Every structure is written in structure tokens, then in C-alpha cells.
Amino acid sequence: MSIAAKANALWEYANPRKFLATSERVMPFFWITSIACIVVGLIWGFFFTPDDYKQGSTVKIIYLHVPAALMAINCWLMMLATSLVWLVRRHHVSALAARAAAPIGIVMTLIALATGAIWGQPMWGTWWAWDPRLTSFLILFLFYLGYVALWEAIEDPDTAADLTSVLCLVGSVFALLSRYAVNFWNQGLHQGASVMRAAAVTGADTEEKVSNIYFYPLLLCMIGFVLLFIALVLYRTGTEIRARRIKALLARERVNG
Amino acid sequence: MIALLLRDLKLALRAGGGFGLGLAFFLIVTVLVPFSVGPQSSLLSTIAPGILWLGALLACLLSLDRLLALDWEDGSLDLLATAPLPLESVVTIKALAHWLTTGLPLVLAAPFLGVLLNLPVPGFSWLVISLLIGTPAMSVIGTFGAALTVGLKRGGLLLSLLVLPLYVPTLIFGAEVARRGAMGMETQTPLLMLAGITAATIALLPFASAAVLRINLR
């Protein structure tokens, strides 16, 4: 099969029926593997890794905090991608997937903020500080809220899909701008994103990096969260498709009275 | 295009209120601040730049829901959309009219309110400069928000929810210019960033606003 033909085959999943059939087939795999990864990762991380010499056992909240933060950002990126697909190719499933993902993104952002606060209290002596990373997540949270509110406020589904897609595009640019603005405004307490560096320099174990002992269970949790996110998005998109169909049937009944 | 601008200005003047409402709100917010934080002049002079920026931002926000809603309700937008004028120019003109009737008066009023908040003397010029550069961005971003919510019955609150996060970068850099200026620090970096944001939003955002308005007119 040529590359172009393969690409065309991919678009077939934009058909609601095909999407439902396929997603129902693959969903059990995502549910099981994600729960397995998270359970194993958390048990490994909570009970079979030593306490940090400086942070004590509080460090272990990292197994929830980092994967949630990762998914909070990736969820928005996924919404951006599906919004673009909707604007360019006008596949309804794509728009509905963006709609389905937003509440998951809100929850992930809230988990990241809450676990961060719980971690920050013993470490920095405060639940909240206007640190750039914390502030950026708060702003991301506001963007999610606005996005969901706009979806809810508009009755016509195609109009809602169009408007939220444009908002997602414009919002992405402004979210990025806010990130830089906030960095400039306050150079903060939060350590840099330490996971990727640890992955790149495996074996090196300095203060700022996550050491190997913590890294492998953390990686497992991150993979688990990604899989969980995919399962949730598939599940919620299926629900949105069915809700849309019911709405369309009702509207048709009204029109044809 | 000029006809549209002149009409909007005329309407703002004759409606009696659209003009003054934002200013009155700005005044009240500023006057209420000392009541809530206490009258110590040292504290007031520290927070004055930020309070004045926030007050201007809120006053600007307050007037956004009327920006396109009136033309929407009476069908003017339908006819404007079919006119030879591109919708991109229509929203740009609308934003300009909004700035002239809301943003500019706020800029001019800000120094007087600065006196009430004990703004340090070097801060006055920087406050005016930062507002002068920053308020156009607020009008343009606000027009985008107004275009998004124009078809909604009670879009006012949603409009605020959508626009406020978009205002964050402008507010940060604008207030930073005013704050640094008041403390006699160098202001070049935030000033350049603020000007950059304003220039970019004026250049790019009208396309998004027009696209969104077209969708809403369907």
C-alpha cells in the first residue's frame, strides 16, 4: 500500500460508525494496560523505592504529579490537533474528540495543581506560590474552562465546533505567550522539568535530576496515564457521537414534525 | 471604512453613557482600593501601577459585550457582511472605535487616578506610555471575544471568561512597565514585549475575529 493510500485509510476512522466499531474493539486493551501500568507503577513507586534523603516520603507524590501534568499539556495539544483537523477536513469525529478531551484535561490540570500543592506544603512551606510553572498551569486551567463553557453555550453543534476550534488555536498562541510572560514576571521556586533530562542522561544522579530508582516506576506511571487518557478519550468520544446522534434525530423530528 | 468609524463614534457619543461608563467604573475601582487595603501611602504607591492597570483592564472588559451585539441585534452586521467591505476591516474598525471611545479615555484618566493612589512621580509617564501601548491590544483581543459570543443570549459572563486569560500577557508586561517605571528601574524589555504583543494582535487577530464572525452569521 502506498503512503497516500495509507493516509486515506486513516481518514476512514473519521466516519462515526467506523470509529465506534474500531474504538470499541481496541478500548479494552487500553483500559487493561493503562490500569496495569498505573497500579504496578504506583505500588512499585510507593512501597519499593527508598525515601529521598532530603524530601523524605513526600517525593513519592511525583508518581501522580508528573504524569498528570504531562497529560494536562498533551491533552491541550491533542485538542489543538483535532481542532485543526476539523477546520481543514471537517470530520465531525475530530471535533467531538476535542470536545470529549477537554474535561479530561481539566481533571488532569486539577490533579497536577492539587498534588503540587500537597507536595509544595512540606517542601516550600506553602500550599501555593506564584511560581511560573504553577501560574502557567492555573492559566491553562482557565483556558480549559473557557473552552468547555463555549462548547456548552452554543446550541448549533457545527457552529460550536467551529468557534471552539478557532478559540483553541488562538488560545494556544496566547497560552504560549502567557508562559513566557509568566517566566519573565517571576523566576520561581519550581525545579525544572527533571524527567526528560534524567531520561537523556541515564545513570547520572545529581540533586536536580530524578534518579534511576525513581525513574522507572515514574516512567511506568507516565505510560499508564497516556494509555488511560487514550482510553478515556475514546470512551467519551463514543458518548459524544451517540449524544450527537440523539440530538440530530430529535432535531429532525422537530423539523419534519 | 471611515464611514463606519465615524458612525460608531457618533453612536457612542449620542448613546450617552457608553462613553462615560468605562471611565466611571475605572474611577470607582480605584477609589475603592484604599478602602480595602488601608490608607498607608507607602503600600498604595507600591501597588498603584498594578491597580491602575487592572482597573483599566476591567473597565475595558465591561464595555466589550456592546461592541458587536447592537449591530448584531438590529441586522446591521448581516448587511455589513454582504457589503464590499471585507469583514476583517469591519472588525478592525470596530476595535479602533472601541479603543477611541473606551481605551483612550482610560489612558487619559489614569494619571489623575494615579494621584489618588500615591503613584511615585517617575511612574506617571510610564503608566501613560504602557497604557497607550497596551490598551489597543485589549480592544483587539476584546473584539475577538465579542465576535465569539455575539450570537449568544447571555454572552456577557462567557465573554469575560474567554477574554480574561487572553489578557494575561498584556497585563503582565503592561503592569510590569508601569511598576518598573514607578520604581525607577529599566523598562525596555517589558516595553518591547508589550509593543510586540500589541503589534502582533493588531496584525493577526482581526483575521480570527472575522472568521469567527462569519461562522456566527451563518
Add this chain to the structure above:
Amino acid sequence: MTLTVTDLAITRGGIPVLEGLSFTLPAGKALILRGPNGIGKTTLLRTLAGLQPPLQGRIEGAEDQIAYASHSDGLKPTLTVVENLNFWASVFGTQGIQPALDAFALNDLADRHAGNLSAGQKRRLGLARMLVTGRPIWMLDEPTVSLDQNAVKMFADAVRTHLGQGGSALIATHIDLGLDGEVLDVGPNKAKPKPIDDFDGGFL
């Protein structure tokens, strides 16, 4: 300037409302749009005016030729009659609002604020606005609402003059205007519901 519509299908809120619509509107003619409430007359006019895309079919000769008047008048109550008309004249790049003032007997009201006009006078001003745009094809949605008999006659005369000058008009109305033109009943073009099982094309 002939407007040609071929096999047009239109949607409202994502639901097809009219389909298989074909007609021509030659210069100098009027077309009276008839059909029960809610069938999609307003949607049809908005689609032809280019405010929303059609589901399928072709519309030729419409671009930059149409002046569309919705139910509302697009008037500013705080501007005078002349100011309102002058504004639309300059937006559409036309000169002279005097013919419009004459056609709708607005000369006496020229300096009154639009907000102080009676409902019928407002409606006349709203139609004068059509004349001011200089566009040959008028799309009028229930233009005679709140007009008395005298004003309806005045309106019909104005449309007739417009037709006489080579313009054309597509008018959705329930009353007889006595114009030279055909009646287009869109009732038979009501979109037929697709079978419930046809889920693949979208959501219906």
C-alpha cells in the same frame, strides 16, 4: 443580471431543510417566495446572500449583486434618517440618497432620529436602505410587516420602479403585492428525511 439557482440544498443548524431547488430570476422580474412557516425561507435568502454556505447545488450571478434585508431594519435609533442612509451609501460606495428619500416619501422625516419614527416609517427607511446599496438583486424577508395599506402600496411601487430600472427582487411574503413576477412555492422542496440507518454520511 440573472440569478440562476441549480439543484440547491440548504441546511439550518446542520439539518437539511430544502433540497432540489432550481429557479432563475431574470433582471426586471420579481419572485415571490411562498411556503409555510419554518420551511426555510429565511435560510434560503441568507444562503443566496452568501451569509451561509449551501449544502449542495450552484448559485450563479449572486456575488456582490445582492442586498439582503432581514426581519430587523439595521437602523440606529440615535442617528437621523439621512445619517442612517448616508452611512449605508458610503459603505456600499454609492452616491446620493435623494432617490431613496423620494421613493419612500422620507423627505419630511429627513432630520428626525430613526428612534422617533413609527413602526411603518422605520420599515420604509429600512427599505430605502436597500435602494441606497445600489445592488440590483433585493432579498427581502417579510418586508411588509407592520406596514399599513398605503405604505404597502408605496413599497410595491418602489419595488416596481426598481424592477423597471433592470433590478430584480426575491421577496418572502404572505400578501399579494401585485408585482410582475412569478410565485415560487418552496413547499414541495422540503427536504425528505433520510432513512434512519443511513448513519455513515454523518450523524443522520
